[in-house]
Amino acid sequence: METVLFILFGAIAVCGAIMVVTRKSPMASALYLILTLFAVAALFVLRQAHFLAAIQVIVYAGAVVVLFVFVIMLINVPEDRLPVERATTTRVLGVIAAGFFVLESAVLARRYWMPKGPAAEVGTVEAVGRALFTDYLLAFEITSVLLLAAVIGAIALAKRKT
Amino acid sequence: MIAPSAYLLLSAILFGIGVVGVVARKNILIILMSVELMLNGVNVAFVAAGSYLGDTAGGVFAFMVMTVAAAEAAVGLALLIALYRLKETIDITELKVLKW
Numbered sequence: 001m002e003t004v005l006f007i008l009f010g011a012i013a014v015c016g017a018i019m020v021v022t023r024k025s026p027m028a029s030a031l032y033l034i035l036t037l038f039a040v041a042a043l044f045v046l047r048q049a050h051f052l053a054a055i056q057v058i059v060y061a062g063a064v065v066v067l068f069v070f071v072i073m074l075i076n077v078p079e080d081r082l083p084v085e086r087a088t089t090t091r092v093l094g095v096i097a098a099g100f101f102v103l104e105s106a107v108l109a110r111r112y113w114m115p116k117g118p119a120a121e122v123g124t125v126e127a128v129g130r131a132l133f134t135d136y137l138l139a140f141e142i143t144s145v146l147l148l149a150a151v152i153g154a155i156a157l158a159k160r161k162t
Numbered sequence: 163m164i165a166p167s168a169y170l171l172l173s174a175i176l177f178g179i180g181v182v183g184v185v186a187r188k189n190i191l192i193i194l195m196s197v198e199l200m201l202n203g204v205n206v207a208f209v210a211a212g213s214y215l216g217d218t219a220g221g222v223f224a225f226m227v228m229t230v231a232a233a234e235a236a237v238g239l240a241l242l243i244a245l246y247r248l249k250e251t252i253d254i255t256e257l258k259v260l261k262w
Contacts, residue, residue: 006164010172017176017199021183026191033195036176040202043172046164047213052224056205059228064198064235071239072191075246083188083253094186098178105174109167123209123221131218132225139222143229150233157240160247 005046013039024082030068037061049123169210176203190245190252194238201231 016036023029037060044053085091132140176199183196205224212220245257 003164006168010168013172014175014179017179020195020199021179021187021192023192026189026195029192029195033198036199037202040176040206043169043206044209047169047209049209049213049221049224052205052209052221052228055225055228059232060198060202064232067235067239068191068195071242075243075252077252081251083251083255085188086186091182091186094182097185098181101181102171102174102178105177106171109170109174123213123224127218128221128225131222135218136222139226143226146229146233150236154236154240157237158243 002046006043009039009042009046012036013043024085025079026072026077027069030065030072033068034061034065037065044123047123051125051128052123166210166214169214170207173203173207173210176200176206179203188253188255190242190254190257193254194235194242197238198231198235201227201234 013036016032016039019032020029020036023032037056041053041056041061044050044056180196180198180200180203183199184193187193187196205227208220208224208227210220212218212224242252246252249256251257
Protein backbone atom coordinates (compact mmCIF):
# COMPACT_ATOMS: atom_id res chain seq x y z
CA MET A 1 0.00 0.00 0.00
CA GLU A 2 2.77 2.41 1.01
CA THR A 3 4.71 1.57 -2.16
CA VAL A 4 1.65 2.15 -4.36
CA LEU A 5 1.00 5.54 -2.74
CA PHE A 6 4.68 6.50 -3.03
CA ILE A 7 4.77 5.66 -6.74
CA LEU A 8 1.43 7.41 -7.35
CA PHE A 9 2.33 10.68 -5.59
CA GLY A 10 5.92 10.57 -6.81
CA ALA A 11 4.68 10.26 -10.39
CA ILE A 12 2.20 13.13 -9.88
CA ALA A 13 4.97 15.31 -8.40
CA VAL A 14 7.40 14.58 -11.27
CA CYS A 15 4.76 15.03 -14.01
CA GLY A 16 3.59 18.30 -12.40
CA ALA A 17 7.20 19.51 -12.18
CA ILE A 18 7.80 18.71 -15.86
CA MET A 19 4.64 20.64 -16.77
CA VAL A 20 5.83 23.63 -14.65
CA VAL A 21 9.02 23.99 -16.70
CA THR A 22 7.47 23.25 -20.11
CA ARG A 23 4.28 25.38 -20.14
CA LYS A 24 4.44 28.62 -22.10
CA SER A 25 1.95 30.51 -19.95
CA PRO A 26 3.18 31.37 -16.42
CA MET A 27 -0.35 30.93 -15.04
CA ALA A 28 -0.49 27.29 -16.22
CA SER A 29 2.94 26.76 -14.65
CA ALA A 30 1.73 28.19 -11.32
CA LEU A 31 -1.27 25.82 -11.29
CA TYR A 32 0.92 22.80 -12.07
CA LEU A 33 3.27 23.98 -9.30
CA ILE A 34 0.34 23.70 -6.85
CA LEU A 35 -0.22 20.11 -8.09
CA THR A 36 3.44 19.22 -7.47
CA LEU A 37 3.44 20.85 -4.01
CA PHE A 38 0.32 18.92 -2.98
CA ALA A 39 1.87 15.64 -4.18
CA VAL A 40 5.03 16.41 -2.17
CA ALA A 41 2.83 17.16 0.88
CA ALA A 42 1.28 13.70 0.42
CA LEU A 43 4.79 12.19 0.36
CA PHE A 44 5.51 14.01 3.65
CA VAL A 45 2.41 12.36 5.15
CA LEU A 46 3.76 8.98 3.98
CA ARG A 47 6.88 9.72 6.05
CA GLN A 48 4.73 10.61 9.09
CA ALA A 49 5.72 14.29 8.77
CA HIS A 50 2.20 15.61 9.30
CA PHE A 51 3.23 19.05 10.53
CA LEU A 52 5.48 19.62 7.51
CA ALA A 53 2.74 18.39 5.16
CA ALA A 54 0.32 20.94 6.63
CA ILE A 55 2.93 23.71 6.45
CA GLN A 56 3.72 22.69 2.87
CA VAL A 57 0.08 23.17 1.86
CA ILE A 58 -0.44 26.38 3.88
CA VAL A 59 2.85 28.17 3.18
CA TYR A 60 3.70 26.91 -0.31
CA ALA A 61 0.37 26.23 -2.01
CA GLY A 62 -1.47 28.78 0.11
CA ALA A 63 0.96 31.70 0.26
CA VAL A 64 3.89 31.40 -2.16
CA VAL A 65 1.89 30.25 -5.20
CA VAL A 66 -0.87 32.78 -4.46
CA LEU A 67 1.86 35.44 -4.44
CA PHE A 68 3.02 34.15 -7.84
CA VAL A 69 -0.55 34.22 -9.19
CA PHE A 70 -0.99 37.77 -7.85
CA VAL A 71 2.17 38.97 -9.61
CA ILE A 72 1.28 37.16 -12.86
CA MET A 73 -2.07 38.95 -12.87
CA LEU A 74 -0.58 42.25 -11.70
CA ILE A 75 2.00 42.59 -14.46
CA ASN A 76 -0.30 40.75 -16.93
CA VAL A 77 2.13 40.23 -19.82
CA PRO A 78 0.16 39.81 -23.06
CA GLU A 79 0.53 36.45 -24.84
CA ASP A 80 2.55 37.91 -27.73
CA ARG A 81 4.95 39.73 -25.37
CA LEU A 82 6.05 36.55 -23.58
CA PRO A 83 9.78 35.94 -24.13
CA VAL A 84 10.77 33.85 -27.13
CA GLU A 85 12.25 30.70 -25.64
CA ARG A 86 15.84 29.59 -26.07
CA ALA A 87 17.06 27.56 -29.07
CA THR A 88 16.38 23.81 -28.99
CA THR A 89 20.13 23.07 -28.70
CA THR A 90 20.37 25.09 -25.47
CA ARG A 91 17.32 23.36 -24.05
CA VAL A 92 18.63 19.88 -24.94
CA LEU A 93 21.98 20.75 -23.33
CA GLY A 94 20.15 21.88 -20.18
CA VAL A 95 18.23 18.59 -20.02
CA ILE A 96 21.47 16.61 -20.53
CA ALA A 97 23.22 18.56 -17.73
CA ALA A 98 20.33 17.97 -15.32
CA GLY A 99 20.19 14.31 -16.44
CA PHE A 100 23.83 13.86 -15.48
CA PHE A 101 23.11 15.39 -12.09
CA VAL A 102 20.18 13.00 -11.51
CA LEU A 103 22.28 10.01 -12.65
CA GLU A 104 25.11 10.91 -10.28
CA SER A 105 22.63 11.36 -7.42
CA ALA A 106 21.06 8.00 -8.26
CA VAL A 107 24.46 6.30 -8.08
CA LEU A 108 25.25 8.01 -4.77
CA ALA A 109 21.80 7.21 -3.35
CA ARG A 110 22.28 3.53 -4.20
CA ARG A 111 25.78 3.48 -2.78
CA TYR A 112 25.21 5.19 0.57
CA TRP A 113 22.26 3.41 2.08
CA MET A 114 20.81 5.17 5.04
CA PRO A 115 20.74 2.91 8.07
CA LYS A 116 17.20 2.06 9.04
CA GLY A 117 17.05 3.83 12.38
CA PRO A 118 14.18 3.63 14.82
CA ALA A 119 10.97 4.52 12.98
CA ALA A 120 10.62 7.64 15.09
CA GLU A 121 7.84 10.13 14.35
CA VAL A 122 10.09 13.07 13.59
CA GLY A 123 7.71 15.26 11.60
CA THR A 124 4.73 15.51 13.92
CA VAL A 125 3.70 18.82 15.50
CA GLU A 126 5.04 17.69 18.87
CA ALA A 127 8.42 16.46 17.61
CA VAL A 128 9.11 19.48 15.37
CA GLY A 129 7.83 21.94 17.98
CA ARG A 130 9.97 20.42 20.71
CA ALA A 131 13.09 20.50 18.52
CA LEU A 132 12.39 24.05 17.27
CA PHE A 133 12.00 25.53 20.74
CA THR A 134 14.87 23.69 22.41
CA ASP A 135 17.82 22.61 20.25
CA TYR A 136 17.15 24.98 17.34
CA LEU A 137 15.79 27.99 19.23
CA LEU A 138 18.50 30.38 17.98
CA ALA A 139 17.98 29.31 14.35
CA PHE A 140 14.23 29.72 14.80
CA GLU A 141 14.60 33.23 16.20
CA ILE A 142 17.02 34.23 13.43
CA THR A 143 14.39 33.04 10.94
CA SER A 144 12.17 35.88 12.19
CA VAL A 145 14.91 38.39 11.33
CA LEU A 146 15.14 36.85 7.84
CA LEU A 147 11.39 37.21 7.35
CA LEU A 148 11.46 40.81 8.61
CA ALA A 149 14.27 41.59 6.15
CA ALA A 150 12.25 39.96 3.35
CA VAL A 151 9.14 41.99 4.22
CA ILE A 152 11.07 45.28 4.32
CA GLY A 153 12.98 44.39 1.15
CA ALA A 154 9.86 43.43 -0.76
CA ILE A 155 8.01 46.64 0.22
CA ALA A 156 11.02 48.86 -0.50
CA LEU A 157 11.55 47.25 -3.92
CA ALA A 158 7.96 47.13 -5.10
CA LYS A 159 6.98 50.60 -3.83
CA ARG A 160 6.41 53.19 -6.49
CA LYS A 161 8.79 56.13 -6.25
CA THR A 162 6.74 59.17 -5.30
CA MET B 163 8.78 -0.31 3.41
CA ILE B 164 10.17 2.01 0.75
CA ALA B 165 13.95 2.19 0.45
CA PRO B 166 15.43 5.55 1.54
CA SER B 167 17.22 5.75 -1.81
CA ALA B 168 13.81 5.95 -3.54
CA TYR B 169 13.12 9.23 -1.75
CA LEU B 170 16.63 10.52 -2.50
CA LEU B 171 16.15 9.65 -6.18
CA LEU B 172 12.78 11.42 -6.30
CA SER B 173 14.37 14.42 -4.59
CA ALA B 174 17.17 14.45 -7.20
CA ILE B 175 14.64 14.21 -10.06
CA LEU B 176 12.61 17.17 -8.72
CA PHE B 177 15.82 19.18 -8.26
CA GLY B 178 16.97 18.22 -11.77
CA ILE B 179 13.69 19.36 -13.34
CA GLY B 180 14.09 22.64 -11.45
CA VAL B 181 17.62 23.01 -12.88
CA VAL B 182 16.24 22.48 -16.41
CA GLY B 183 13.67 25.19 -15.76
CA VAL B 184 16.33 27.64 -14.59
CA VAL B 185 18.82 27.06 -17.45
CA ALA B 186 16.41 26.47 -20.34
CA ARG B 187 13.71 29.12 -19.88
CA LYS B 188 13.78 32.88 -20.37
CA ASN B 189 10.58 33.81 -18.52
CA ILE B 190 11.59 35.13 -15.05
CA LEU B 191 8.32 33.97 -13.49
CA ILE B 192 8.93 30.39 -14.58
CA ILE B 193 12.58 30.57 -13.47
CA LEU B 194 11.44 31.65 -9.98
CA MET B 195 8.93 28.78 -9.92
CA SER B 196 11.71 26.37 -10.94
CA VAL B 197 13.78 27.61 -7.98
CA GLU B 198 10.81 26.77 -5.75
CA LEU B 199 10.77 23.29 -7.32
CA MET B 200 14.48 22.85 -6.51
CA LEU B 201 13.95 23.90 -2.87
CA ASN B 202 11.03 21.50 -2.64
CA GLY B 203 13.14 18.65 -4.00
CA VAL B 204 15.70 19.36 -1.27
CA ASN B 205 12.89 19.28 1.31
CA VAL B 206 11.91 15.78 0.19
CA ALA B 207 15.47 14.61 0.89
CA PHE B 208 15.53 16.39 4.30
CA VAL B 209 12.23 14.88 5.45
CA ALA B 210 13.10 11.37 4.20
CA ALA B 211 16.56 11.46 5.80
CA GLY B 212 15.14 12.80 9.07
CA SER B 213 12.49 10.14 9.30
CA TYR B 214 14.74 7.21 8.29
CA LEU B 215 17.52 8.25 10.66
CA GLY B 216 15.08 9.03 13.47
CA ASP B 217 16.42 12.58 13.82
CA THR B 218 14.19 15.67 14.16
CA ALA B 219 16.86 17.81 12.48
CA GLY B 220 15.49 16.71 9.08
CA GLY B 221 12.06 18.14 9.80
CA VAL B 222 13.48 21.31 11.38
CA PHE B 223 15.71 22.00 8.38
CA ALA B 224 12.84 21.35 5.96
CA PHE B 225 10.96 24.01 7.96
CA MET B 226 13.91 26.43 7.59
CA VAL B 227 14.07 25.76 3.84
CA MET B 228 10.36 26.60 3.55
CA THR B 229 10.95 29.90 5.38
CA VAL B 230 13.83 30.77 3.05
CA ALA B 231 11.69 29.81 0.04
CA ALA B 232 8.89 32.12 1.16
CA ALA B 233 11.32 35.00 1.73
CA GLU B 234 13.01 34.33 -1.62
CA ALA B 235 9.66 34.33 -3.46
CA ALA B 236 8.61 37.62 -1.82
CA VAL B 237 11.87 39.45 -2.61
CA GLY B 238 12.20 37.85 -6.08
CA LEU B 239 8.70 38.86 -7.11
CA ALA B 240 9.17 42.39 -5.73
CA LEU B 241 12.35 42.69 -7.82
CA LEU B 242 10.42 41.38 -10.81
CA ILE B 243 7.70 44.03 -10.37
CA ALA B 244 10.31 46.80 -10.04
CA LEU B 245 12.13 45.54 -13.16
CA TYR B 246 8.90 45.23 -15.14
CA ARG B 247 8.03 48.84 -14.34
CA LEU B 248 11.45 49.90 -15.58
CA LYS B 249 11.93 47.65 -18.61
CA GLU B 250 8.44 46.39 -19.58
CA THR B 251 9.81 42.87 -20.08
CA ILE B 252 10.06 39.55 -18.21
CA ASP B 253 12.74 38.16 -20.55
CA ILE B 254 15.97 37.58 -18.61
CA THR B 255 18.14 38.08 -21.70
CA GLU B 256 16.86 41.67 -21.87
CA LEU B 257 17.96 42.38 -18.31
CA LYS B 258 21.69 42.85 -18.64
CA VAL B 259 22.35 46.32 -17.24
CA LEU B 260 24.57 44.82 -14.52
CA LYS B 261 26.55 42.66 -16.95
CA TRP B 262 29.27 45.14 -17.85
